[in-house]
Amino acid sequence: MIAVIIGPPGAGKSSQSELLKDREHVVWVYVGQLLRQQNNPDISRVMSRGDLVDDNLVNGLIAQELAKIDPAKVVVLDGFPRHTPQAAWLIDFAASSAHSLRVIIHLKISAEESLKRLRGRARADDTKESINQRLTDYQANIHPLIDYFSDHGIEVAQIDGERSVERVFADIDKLINHVHQS
Ligand code: ADP
Numbered sequence: 407m408i409a410v411i412i413g414p415p416g417a418g419k420s421s422q423s424e425l426l427k428d429r430e431h432v433v434w435v436y437v438g439q440l441l442r443q444q445n446n447p448d449i450s451r452v453m454s455r456g457d458l459v460d461d462n463l464v465n466g467l468i469a470q471e472l473a474k475i476d477p478a479k480v481v482v483l484d485g486f487p488r489h490t491p492q493a494a495w496l497i498d499f500a501a502s503s504a505h506s507l508r509v510i511i512h513l514k515i516s517a518e519e520s521l522k523r524l525r526g527r528a529r530a531d532d533t534k535e536s537i538n539q540r541l542t543d544y545q546a547n548i549h550p551l552i553d554y555f556s557d558h559g560i561e562v563a564q565i566d567g568e569r570s571v572e573r574v575f576a577d578i579d580k581l582i583n584h585v586h587q588s
Pocket of ligand 1: 414415416419437438439441452453454456457458459460464484485487488492540
C-alpha cells in the first residue's frame with residue numbers, strides 16, 4: 407500500500423520517513439532525493455529555484471520506483487503529490503497497480519515555523535528565494551489537493567507537526583499500522 411506524506415518545507419516529512427523506514431514492512435520513496443540523484447543540470451536548476459519539476463518526469467520516476475517494490479510493503483511516499491495534477495496521476499496509477507493508495511498524511515506546521523526551521527538547515531536549495539517559492543507553492547496547492555482527495559473519497563489525516571519528533575512519529579506510526587493491518 408502507499409502512504410503519502412505531504413506538508414510544507416521543514417514540516418518533518420523526511421525526518422518522520424527516516425524513522426518509519428526502520429519498520430520492516432516500510433520502504434521510503436523520497437521524491438526530492440530521487441530528483442537530486444538524477445544529477446541532471448536541468449532538474450537541478452529547477453530545484454535550486456524551489457520550483458516544481460515537470461510532472462511527467464516526476465511521475466515517471468515514481469512509477470519506476472514503485473515497480474521495484476513488493477506491493478505487500480508500505481511505501482511511504484515523501485513529498486508527492488504536490489498539486490492536483492500529480493494527485494490525479496497517483497490515483498489513476500494506484501488504481502491500475504498492486505500498490506493501493508490507502509493513507510494521505512498532511513503534516514502541518516505554520517509558515518513561521520517552516521521559515522524558522524529552514525533557516526537552521528544547510529541544504530543547497532535552502533536559499534531565501536527557494537524557500538519562499540516552495541512555501542508559496544505549498545500554500546497555493548494544499549487546499550485544492552486536500553479537496554481533490556476528499557472528492558475522490560480519500561480522507562486526508564491532519565497531523566500537527568509542531569510537536570516533538572517522538573509524538574508526531576507515534577501518531578503517524580499508529581495510523582499507518584492501523585490501516586496496514588485492516
Ligand atoms: P522540501 O519538502 O523541503 O521542499 P524536498 O527534498 O521534498 O524538500 O524537495 C526539494 C525539491 O525537489 C523541491 O523544491 C522541488 O524542486 C523538487 N520536488 C520534490 N518533490 C516534487 C514533486 N512532487 N513534484 C515536482 N518537484 C518536486
